[in-house]
Amino acid sequence: MAINWYKYASPASFYTVAGKMVPFFAILAIGLLVAGLYIGFFVAPSDFQQGEAYRIIFIHVPAAWMSMFLYVVMACWAGIGLAFNTRLSSMMATAIAPTGAMFTFLALWTGSLWGKPMWGTWWVWDARLTSELILLFLYIGFMSLQAAIDDPRRADKAGAIIALVGVINIPIIYFSVQWWNTLHQGASVSVTQAPTMASIMLTGMMVMVFASWMYSIAVILKRVRIIILERESHAAWVAELRRKGAL
Amino acid sequence: MNWSSWSEFFAMGGYGIYVWGSYIVTFICVISEILLISRRRRTLIESYGLIHDSYAEEISDKKASLNMNSAPIADENHNVKAGSSTEEIKNETTS
Numbered sequence: 276m277a278i279n280w281y282k283y284a285s286p287a288s289f290y291t292v293a294g295k296m297v298p299f300f301a302i303l304a305i306g307l308l309v310a311g312l313y314i315g316f317f318v319a320p321s322d323f324q325q326g327e328a329y330r331i332i333f334i335h336v337p338a339a340w341m342s343m344f345l346y347v348v349m350a351c352w353a354g355i356g357l358a359f360n361t362r363l364s365s366m367m368a369t370a371i372a373p374t375g376a377m378f379t380f381l382a383l384w385t386g387s388l389w390g391k392p393m394w395g396t397w398w399v400w401d402a403r404l405t406s407e408l409i410l411l412f413l414y415i416g417f418m419s420l421q422a423a424i425d426d427p428r429r430a431d432k433a434g435a436i437i438a439l440v441g442v443i444n445i446p447i448i449y450f451s452v453q454w455w456n457t458l459h460q461g462a463s464v465s466v467t468q469a470p471t472m473a474s475i476m477l478t479g480m481m482v483m484v485f486a487s488w489m490y491s492i493a494v495i496l497k498r499v500r501i502i503i504l505e506r507e508s509h510a511a512w513v514a515e516l517r518r519k520g521a522l
Numbered sequence: 523m524n525w526s527s528w529s530e531f532f533a534m535g536g537y538g539i540y541v542w543g544s545y546i547v548t549f550i551c552v553i554s555e556i557l558l559i560s561r562r563r564r565t566l567i568e569s570y571g572l573i574h575d576s577y578a579e580e581i582s583d584k585k586a587s588l589n590m591n592s593a594p595i596a597d598e599n600h601n602v603k604a605g606s607s608t609e610e611i612k613n614e615t616t617s
Binding site: 316317319320321326327328330331334335338373374377380381384385388389391392490494497498500501504505508513517522 | 536
């Protein structure tokens with residue numbers, strides 16, 4: 276059976292589908308969050324070196340991963356929108372940016388609060404921290420540029436350029452701990468090596484990572500629906516949904 | 523179980539301010555994002571309430587003038603969601 280994917284590229288049909296998906300992902304996010312916090316605080320033991328301070332990992336790592344991952348997804352959608360002139364792709368990119376920026380801020384914030392007791396400093400201008408800060412500026416730049424341009428389609432195109440150029444920063448963040456000397460530790464989890472953490476800590480962290488994923492999907496779908504409505508306010512399908520009370 | 527008392531739980535082995543500083547700010551950010559999105563949507567729907575109510579009235583006026591007004595266009599949901607704005611328009615049109 277072939278699914279007609281092009282159908283869902285139309286904002287009108289995607290609006291309804293996304294609306295049905297939001298509660299599903301929201302419930303998953305809440306469930307995983309509760310499980311992750313339970314494991315993080317009540318099941319995982321204290322770390323033999325860092326004591327209880329290591330428990331920041333359960334938000335720091337998910338936030339840092341999401342900040343990078345969401346940027347790549349945002350740049351992909353922006354690039355697709357630029358290349359194929361598909362409106363919905365560009366709207367997705369616009370919808371992702373605020374959530375990505377929030378996770379970037381949280382990665383920096385929790386990292387700072389973790390750095391103080393462990394390294395003795397809130398902040399250091401090393402490669403990992405600086406490149407993550409640049410990521411935050413890229414998100415803010417993307418959002419400000421789009422907000423500064425009145426015509427949404429032109430804003431999409433201008434934003435896409437920033438998003439695509441900024442992708443170069445993602446491998447820099449990821450490999451910064453290998454390329455330069457830094458206070459930041461190397462990757463705790465990687466594809467090629469066995470994780471360097473106790474398995475229950477790793478489990479708790481991964482549950483929190485999945486919770487962040489589900490949260491991001493729910494919030495981004497909710498936001499993209501608003502953006503669709505804002506841009507398509509004069510379309511007949513909006514009036515039709517409004518009349519049915521199904522908006 | 524890691525904690526023998528609540529105070530021990532809040533103290534986090536002396537790292538309470540760092541651990542809770544991280545968790546509380548994360549919580550505030552997440553809740554604010556959800557609230558901001560809900561407010562953005564509500565504002566939008568309210569402003570649309572005006573646009574589409576006037577549109578609906580326009581159509582029902584036309585239908586009435588053509589004597590084919592069988593069913594009222596505004597259903598229950600419609601009235602509940604945009605009650606105030608409908609009233610405003612009605613007042614404007616009658617006055």
